[in-house]
Amino acid sequence: MPITRAKATQLLNQKEMALYDDSRINGLRQLDAKALASRVTRARTARDRARDLVQKHKLASRERTGSKRGRSGVANQRSKDKAELLADILKRFETRLREVEREAKAAAKRAKAPATKRTTTRTATTATKRPTPRRAARRAGEDKAPRAAATKRAGARKATSANTSAGKPARKAARKRRITPEQALAQTRALLEAKHARELEPRPWEATPGNEPGAGAPGYQSDSAARRAKRLHAAEARIPAIQGSISTRDRINQGKRDHRGQDGD
Template sequence: MAFTITQARPLLTAAELELFDQSRTAPIKALTLARLRGKVTRTRTLRDKYRDLFRRQTVSVRKAPATAGRSPVGSDNERTQRKADILQEVLGRFEDRVALLEANLARDASAAATRKAAAPSATTATKAARKAGAKRTGGGSAPVAKKSATAKVNSVRKASGPRAATRQKGVTA
């Protein structure tokens, strides 16, 4: 059974009522995943507190002698049980929202991984097309660096072979 704010107000403290209010449809959508996890922890702690209190009260009522103002059945702690039930409902709402956000996050991550895996093959094809285009046009758009004088001499020697190198030294073959 879903509890309304009018049913929860007389039972809950101000902090607990704030948790109850934030678990409702509109406010819960504004909470981030980190804040939701904090609210889950806080709500679970409160729910456990009231469950344990209800158990202790039930045991103490059974052990106590029946007096004129007290019923032997133990309906005195009905408010504590209702409070635990309200907090269980709030906890369920928070946990459902956390599960939904985590599923969305996982789906987005897998979609991003799929796009990332497809992206390198596209960039590799683009780079290959650029290289092929550069070869056809006779050069790239990058400027060529100037060679130093010794580099020019060495490249001339390598290009002409051993005969040219010996001629430059003054030896004729």
């Protein structure tokens, strides 16, 4: 049965878990032939060590329990599972190494085949058909005409591109123009100064009666606003309301103090 990663963590140590992770599909895709060969060696060494441990546990179980197979016990089963898991890891590395080597050989054959084929064809053609001097001269004349036409077309394209580029120097310069950090800082400062100037200017509703703007005076804008603010403050402070004028309240309090002795008589 396949062993999950959680079970593998219980069976393998840190280095063996690294081999386990590399043997998964995503890990195998990132390894070349050299890396795969190194991991095959490490996995084979770990598998052989696990198999030796399984054999030792079997022999110890035979002596202790008298069983012929010597497979009883949790430790024996654990060693067996570890050996099977390492064998599976080794098999994965070996299979992937064979695939990589096969792909490399195929790529080398594809790279060599075209060059060999062209060389063989050219040699066979030269050996079977040797041109006469008249035919060679005719072929040279035929080759000169296409070359001259190609040279003429290349010169025409260069002239056209030169004329086109000469008519657009200003546009290219405009595209390449960039703002330096100092210019950007100066523009930012100018914008901030303009903003502060706008904030210091009086608002339209703060204009004086003569329609001349002026700085606002400190305090309340009107007497009614001051009275509303005082009432709000008194309500928030829970100050008891005063009924009557201050002089009336003083006379009432003084009369109460004067009649204290009379009430006791």
